[in-house]
Amino acid sequence: MDTSSILKQYEKEIYSCTMCRDGGCGTMCPIFENLGFESCAPRGLMRIAQGLMEGRLKITEPLIKKIYSCTDCGYCATRCSLNPHNVMLALRAQLIKAGKAHPYVARFLESYSTNRTPAFAPHEHRSDWLPEELRTPRKADVLFFAGCYASHHTQYMAKAVVKILDHAGVKWTTLGLDEWCCGEVATQTGMQKLSDAFTKHNILAINRAAEELGVTKIVTHCPGCFKTFKHVPRRLGLTLKVELLHITEFYCQLIEEGKLKFKESKKTYVYQDGCHIGRWGGVYEAPRKIIKAIPGAKLVEMEPRIRDLQECCTGSLKRWGCSASYALPSIKYYRDLSQKIVRRRFREAKETGADILTSTCGGCHRSFVGGNFERKTVEDVDIVQISTLVTDLMI
Numbered sequence: 001m002d003t004s005s006i007l008k009q010y011e012k013e014i015y016s017c018t019m020c021r022d023g024g025c026g027t028m029c030p031i032f033e034n035l036g037f038e039s040c041a042p043r044g045l046m047r048i049a050q051g052l053m054e055g056r057l058k059i060t061e062p063l064i065k066k067i068y069s070c071t072d073c074g075y076c077a078t079r080c081s082l083n084p085h086n087v088m089l090a091l092r093a094q095l096i097k098a099g100k101a102h103p104y105v106a107r108f109l110e111s112y113s114t115n116r117t118p119a120f121a122p123h124e125h126r127s128d129w130l131p132e133e134l135r136t137p138r139k140a141d142v143l144f145f146a147g148c149y150a151s152h153h154t155q156y157m158a159k160a161v162v163k164i165l166d167h168a169g170v171k172w173t174t175l176g177l178d179e180w181c182c183g184e185v186a187t188q189t190g191m192q193k194l195s196d197a198f199t200k201h202n203i204l205a206i207n208r209a210a211e212e213l214g215v216t217k218i219v220t221h222c223p224g225c226f227k228t229f230k231h232v233p234r235r236l237g238l239t240l241k242v243e244l245l246h247i248t249e250f251y252c253q254l255i256e257e258g259k260l261k262f263k264e265s266k267k268t269y270v271y272q273d274g275c276h277i278g279r280w281g282g283v284y285e286a287p288r289k290i291i292k293a294i295p296g297a298k299l300v301e302m303e304p305r306i307r308d309l310q311e312c313c314t315g316s317l318k319r320w321g322c323s324a325s326y327a328l329p330s331i332k333y334y335r336d337l338s339q340k341i342v343r344r345r346f347r348e349a350k351e352t353g354a355d356i357l358t359s360t361c362g363g364c365h366r367s368f369v370g371g372n373f374e375r376k377t378v379e380d381v382d383i384v385q386i387s388t389l390v391t392d393l394m395i
């Protein structure tokens with residue numbers, strides 16, 4: 001047995017898995033549901049981990065493919081206290097150690113070390129989405145943590161948030177260039193130590209903002225940032241000195257205080273519960289409350305796959321089929337699998353009769369917008385971020 005194995009720390013969990021079936025971890029694992037192979041189910045990953053730990057399995061291309069198939073949806077973590085998802089992350093860490101990680105991991109590492117983000121964009125441009133006079137941190141009540149992708153790529157999302165905050169008369173600031181990646185992408189790729197270093201940097205910067213700028217709340221738009229700040233500080237033995245809210249929870253507070261009101265909409269809306277904001281973050285109600293606060297709007301649900309039973313958009317799976325890894329023979333596999341799952345989810349949204357599919361997650365939004373659906377289907381159901389919806393309807 002390889003006693004130096006990263007997997008060894010999960011030995012107890014791996015050997016405790018009974019491969020149970022009904023109601024177990026694999027029941028709604030999106031990969032197992034769509035491929036049907038035991039080796040792709042969470043319990044299959046437990047057996048792969050056992051095989052590697054005992055030296056009975058070798059790291060082969062098909063095995064690597066299975067390890068990167070997990071979408072990080074967290075379903076199995078909520079179904080079993082043995083937490084197969086943790087074992088999957090340890091498997092990815094083991095691949096890095098063995099020099100067999102997906103080529104994209106090396107690119108992430110490089111981007112983290114040179115740019116403090118996995119978004120492949122220069123750190124000095126992180127605040128470019130803001131007008132120059134607002135890029136420096138200032139005295140404020142609310143700290144908006146924009147996150148990597150909204151800062152560098154989907155800037156319209158960050159701009160929508162501050163437009164709403166201004167509209168509601170909220171005094172807000174950002175961390176400026178003291179904002180680094182929260183660490184979530186590094187966690188998902190198996191680089192836990194790196195992730196923890198980034199999270200720690202941000203926690204200390206947030207706490208400094210509490211002391212020096214008078215910040216009392218931090219709001220995140222990205223569900224990954226929310227998940228990180230909700231769970232990681234305690235594990236690192238640190239405490240956030242401010243209240244943590246997801247932006248949808250903060251919008252609900254503004255609605256209750258009468259600072260955010262909407263014009264009428266006769267549309268029917270359906271909401272996609274993202275994995276990170278839902279299963280990991282525990283935020284299910286706030287986005288629904290926002291839709292219900294729109295006069296004339298109707299909210300329908302993709303029953304029974306809602307809340308903690310929701311289906312993943314496969315946003316993190318798409319990462320492994322990206323253009324940076326053209327040399328990898330399995331690229332088409334990740335793309336096709338992701339498309340298959342998103343298409344099915346989009347069909348479920350369409351079957352509710354909704355006019356508009358909403359989400360709070362940039363990953364969900366990109367998956368649905370970028371989905372290779374038939375043209376007519378996309379035209380039938382619009383896909384809108386909650387923050388964009390708020391900016392469109394607020395009065």
Ligand code: SF4
Pocket residue numbers: 016017018019020021023024025026042043046079080081082083084
């Ligand atoms: S990980 Fe837990 S739920 Fe899944 S098969 Fe093993 S014991 Fe059952």
Ligand code: SF4
Pocket residue numbers: 025028029030031032041042045069070071072073074075076077084085088
């Ligand atoms: S986190 Fe989701 S995709 Fe990954 S193994 Fe668990 S249930 Fe399957």
